[in-house]
Amino acid sequence: MANLADLKIGEKGEIVGFTDELLSLKLLEMGCLPGTEVILTHLAPFGDPIAIRVSGSYTLSMRREEAETMLIKRT
Amino acid sequence: MSKTPKIALIGNPNAGKSSLFNSLTGLNQKTGNFPGVTMEKLTGIWELEPKRPVEILDLPGIYSIYPKSIDEELVINILGDPKHPDFPDMAIVVADASNLKRNLLLFSQVRDLGIPTVLALNMIDVAESEGYVINSIKLARELNVEVAEVNAKKGIGLNGLKLSVIKTLQNRFASNDALPLPVSDEVIQEVQANFGEAEIYRSLLWLMEHDHMKMFDKKQRETFDAIKSKHHFSSKKYQSEETVKRYEQITEVVDRCVINLNRQWDAVPVRTWTDRLDKFFLHPVGGYVFFLAILFVMFQAVFTWATYPMDLIDGGVAALNDWLKGVLPDSALTALLTDGLIAGIGGVLIFIPQIAFLFLFISLLEETGYMSRVMFIMDKLMRRFGLNGKSVVPLISGVACAVPAIMSTRSIGSWKDRLITILVTPLMSCSARLPIYTVLIALVVPEKNTLFGLFNLQGVALFGLYLLGFFMALVSAWVMKIILQAKEKSYFIMELPTYKGPRFKHVAMTIFNSVNAFVFEAGKIIVAISIVLWVLASYGPGDEIAQSEAQIRLENPTLQGVGLQNKISADKLEHSYAGHFGHFVEPAIRPLGYDWKIGIALITSFAAREVFVGTMSTIYSMGGEVDDENATIKNRMRAEINPATGKPMYDAALGFSLLIFYAFAMQCMSTLATTYRETKSWKYPLIQFSYMTALAYLSAFAVYQWLS
Numbered sequence: 001m002a003n004l005a006d007l008k009i010g011e012k013g014e015i016v017g018f019t020d021e022l023l024s025l026k027l028l029e030m031g032c033l034p035g036t037e038v039i040l041t042h043l044a045p046f047g048d049p050i051a052i053r054v055s056g057s058y059t060l061s062m063r064r065e066e067a068e069t070m071l072i073k074r075t
Numbered sequence: 076m077s078k079t080p081k082i083a084l085i086g087n088p089n090a091g092k093s094s095l096f097n098s099l100t101g102l103n104q105k106t107g108n109f110p111g112v113t114m115e116k117l118t119g120i121w122e123l124e125p126k127r128p129v130e131i132l133d134l135p136g137i138y139s140i141y142p143k144s145i146d147e148e149l150v151i152n153i154l155g156d157p158k159h160p161d162f163p164d165m166a167i168v169v170a171d172a173s174n175l176k177r178n179l180l181l182f183s184q185v186r187d188l189g190i191p192t193v194l195a196l197n198m199i200d201v202a203e204s205e206g207y208v209i210n211s212i213k214l215a216r217e218l219n220v221e222v223a224e225v226n227a228k229k230g231i232g233l234n235g236l237k238l239s240v241i242k243t244l245q246n247r248f249a250s251n252d253a254l255p256l257p258v259s260d261e262v263i264q265e266v267q268a269n270f271g272e273a274e275i276y277r278s279l280l281w282l283m284e285h286d287h288m289k290m291f292d293k294k295q296r297e298t299f300d301a302i303k304s305k306h307h308f309s310s311k312k313y314q315s316e317e318t319v320k321r322y323e324q325i326t327e328v329v330d331r332c333v334i335n336l337n338r339q340w341d342a343v344p345v346r347t348w349t350d351r352l353d354k355f356f357l358h359p360v361g362g363y364v365f366f367l368a369i370l371f372v373m374f375q376a377v378f379t380w381a382t383y384p385m386d387l388i389d390g391g392v393a394a395l396n397d398w399l400k401g402v403l404p405d406s407a408l409t410a411l412l413t414d415g416l417i418a419g420i421g422g423v424l425i426f427i428p429q430i431a432f433l434f435l436f437i438s439l440l441e442e443t444g445y446m447s448r449v450m451f452i453m454d455k456l457m458r459r460f461g462l463n464g465k466s467v468v469p470l471i472s473g474v475a476c477a478v479p480a481i482m483s484t485r486s487i488g489s490w491k492d493r494l495i496t497i498l499v500t501p502l503m504s505c506s507a508r509l510p511i512y513t514v515l516i517a518l519v520v521p522e523k524n525t526l527f528g529l530f531n532l533q534g535v536a537l538f539g540l541y542l543l544g545f546f547m548a549l550v551s552a553w554v555m556k557i558i559l560q561a562k563e564k565s566y567f568i569m570e571l572p573t574y575k576g577p578r579f580k581h582v583a584m585t586i587f588n589s590v591n592a593f594v595f596e597a598g599k600i601i602v603a604i605s606i607v608l609w610v611l612a613s614y615g616p617g618d619e620i621a622q623s624e625a626q627i628r629l630e631n632p633t634l635q636g637v638g639l640q641n642k643i644s645a646d647k648l649e650h651s652y653a654g655h656f657g658h659f660v661e662p663a664i665r666p667l668g669y670d671w672k673i674g675i676a677l678i679t680s681f682a683a684r685e686v687f688v689g690t691m692s693t694i695y696s697m698g699g700e701v702d703d704e705n706a707t708i709k710n711r712m713r714a715e716i717n718p719a720t721g722k723p724m725y726d727a728a729l730g731f732s733l734l735i736f737y738a739f740a741m742q743c744m745s746t747l748a749t750t751y752r753e754t755k756s757w758k759y760p761l762i763q764f765s766y767m768t769a770l771a772y773l774s775a776f777a778v779y780q781w782l783s
Contacts (some may be wrong), residue, residue: 021311026568028318029139031177041350045359048455049464049567057205058174059349059571061451066566 002074004052004067007040013072014038020069027070030060037075080129080244081161082121085150085185086169087178088136089444089572091197095169095227096133097581116161123237132161138177140184141284141314146485148287154188155280156290157273165191165243167236169227172209173202175333179218179325180318183255186220189274193239194222201573206336214332228578254279256313256320262306269298283310349444349573356445362452371538373436379534381428385513388428392421411609419605422510422688423598430506431586433475438585440471442577447569454567460549461556462499463492464567470496470548473503474541475589477746481753488566495555497753498763501746502548504541504738507685511737512540514688517709519730544738551766604686608679611653619650667736667772668729668779677736684742728782732775740771 007013015036018024031054032038041059042051048064086092100119117133134153135146142148153161166185170178175196186192196211215222221239225232254275266278273281285291285299303310356362396413403409440446446468454464462470465487472480480500487493504512520536614620623646631639648654649671656678657671664674676690691712715724741747747760754760 021315023566023568025141025311025314025318026143026566028315028322029141029180030568030570031174031180031322033319033322042353042357042451044357044452044455045362046455049451051353051357051451051571058177060568061447061571062568063454063566066568 001071004038004040004070004072005050005064007038007072007074009040009043012037012039012075014075015070016073017071018069019071023066023069031055031058032060032070038072079120080164081132082129082240083132083134083153083161083163083166083190084169085134085154085166085181086136087138087171087174087181089570090136090169090171090174090178091227092136092169093133093581094578095167095195095197095225096131097578097584098227098230098233100131123241129240132163137181139181139318140188140280142287144486144488151280151284151287152289154185154190155277155284155288158290163190165193165240167193167195167240169195169197171201172196172199173205173207175202175207175209176322176325176329179329180321182218183321183325184276186218187255187274187276188280189277191243192220193236193243194218194220195227195236196222196224197227199224200226208334208336210332210334214328217328217332255324256317258308258313259306262302262308265302265306266299269302270295279313282308283313347573352574353448353571356448357452362448366449366452369440373433376432376436379531381432382513384428385425388421388425392417392424407613410613411606415606415609416602419602420598422605422685423594423602425510425688426506426685427590427594429509430475431590433506434586434589435582437472437475438582439577441468442575442582444572444574446471447571450569451571460552461492461495461559462549462552463487463489463496465569466492466496469500470503470545473500473505476505476507477501477503477743478749479589481746481749484753491559494754494759495552495559497750498555498759498766499548499552501741501743501763501767502544502551502739504544505743507683507743508737510685510688512537512734514691514709514712515725515730515734518713518725519727540734540738543735547739547770551770604679604683605690608653608675608686608690611656612648612651612675615647615651616655620647623647623650666779667775668732668783670724673733680742683744684737684740687737726783728779731782732779735778736771736775738771739767739774741767 001016002013003019004013015032015034015038017034018027036055038052038054039056040050041053042061044050044061049061050064050067051059051061052067053059084092084096096117096119099121119131119133120128121131123129134150137147137150140151140154142151153159153163154166156162168178168182168185170182172178182192182194194214196209196214199209202209211222211224221243223232223236223239225236258279262282263275263278266282267273270278270281281288281291282299282302285296291299302308356365396417399413399417400409403412440449449467449471450464453467457464457466466484468486469480469484472483477500480503481497484493484496484500487496516533516536520533523532624643627639627643627646649658653675654671657674660674660678661669661671664677669677676687679690680687712725713723716722717724717726741764747764750760750763751757
């Protein structure tokens, strides 16, 4: 299954689940719910951290290893 | 009602909470401390109606009631504990309307705690520009609370908010007794049997978060844990399911109350200003170049712009002293007033322009949203050194003052990253070092333009010292990363806010508060030390000082006038208590090139390094020339002759050795006290003090031996 870190800039995906319980709590309360659409918008120099746009309304940044815990379905 | 009602302001970061706070309270603000924690507590008075004030309490921005870092824990400690002295009578939840669902999550949690709540919808204009139309009357009905539309930044809608608050304070608030996600009745009953009746959600919150709440002791925590294991209750699982459930309910409400005119946001991506700016600011090369350029401009500007008001203050204090010496009788009291007190106050005032400029830049970077971009592009780099993208803010703030900088590390989630940031932050050159740098650079670096006449050489030297401090902070962090063992993982999930124009009132307030705190907090210490120093420099053991004059006259029978006076005052200083202290430490600092006079300054500046310049003025105004026309400290030090060589005392070797010493040495009681409070252990301030002092001594030694 693909995870958020697999996306390239401009690619979209839909959140389907999480692999890390603690991180999922943080991501959930910041609005990353299963079913939400995300777009990879920016990569920091050296490709880490990454920034995503969540449901078209705000931008979150996170590290690559954190993005790997977010499972997505490419759309 | 006899008591002033307390209203807590709660909201997501960047929802406009502090703008609303400023709009409501204007200049009626007060900073203090929350009991038991060192977090700054911001309160203000809001006139609800004539003669009906309410107290507004600004709480840190959070995404949910469940804390993820230390500053977030404060909120649950206040809202979860009705016996807490800051427990509010009601809450205003500030919500960013362009991000309504996420903001309503926090709102629903606060409401379920049973705290009467008003929802303040902010940034409706942004939501509308993105195609969302919000029916706030319907929203109020659905959520069963008062809803007020406000524009926090412009201060629009405050009357509506007043009305909502008055209604909520008067009517009994209908709290929501159903949990978003049911748990077995027995769990709640058991918590309530042990800890008293409370709202169901509050009881549940105690069960889940008791570890982070100061209201419970060890025994009570064991009771909670027993209840949890008896019923196989998992806090994390509940929290995660609760969040999903709340979002489901919120989505239903929002779908009924908000019309989206622009559903195809993904078909035609809107290119906002933020997107365009991020293309540049987050660029792999351009982003760094721009950041470095900003820093360079900041220092170049601070050094050149601030010199004008600083010269004015310096000259003004010198002129005032000369004038006072002229009109007042020549007595010990006059000397205490001019050389002790006024010289000391002058040493405080001279900081103001530079502190103001530094805080101007830092608050502008924060206000516009650029600072989080800096964290974003710096994270990977900082991580290699055991730091974190979020360490950038403490490190940059450390350029102003290490005390607020260390306090701002609370937003760093990982303890190891946070501890390393705390330990290395004082290596950043704070504004207290600036006057020392300024004086010493002026003595040893020629004032001329370089690099095609673009940059001032002294400015370049100053920038170099700041870079050196930063570089040393990174190296020290890297060493600590290897020594310290990590227990938990750090995380870096944060929002990149949209770019905003700065709120100039807010910027002005930040500058005013920082300068104010400096003048009155640090100023007290500096003035006190200046006076003590004056006494120590004016009196000595036995009658050494009294005999000094006769002795000099006897030894130099031909000397007259100014030359004689100089010799006498220098000799008096040498035989004073301060002179004895200086001589006592001289053997230890000789290898660094320092004499007993600098020894006095080193001793006094161990409490606060900003005292250095004041000490130097006191010492040299007593022991040096009497020619008052050029009585600034710079000129006095320039005139100082090394008795061993007959050349100027402050040559390049001594100047740079002192500069390096002050760049690295830990000479600030307030910082050590803050480190103690933030780490809750004497071990860390002790480590901080030792490693920095050793670093300073060895580096200054190396520099002096190399240059001389």
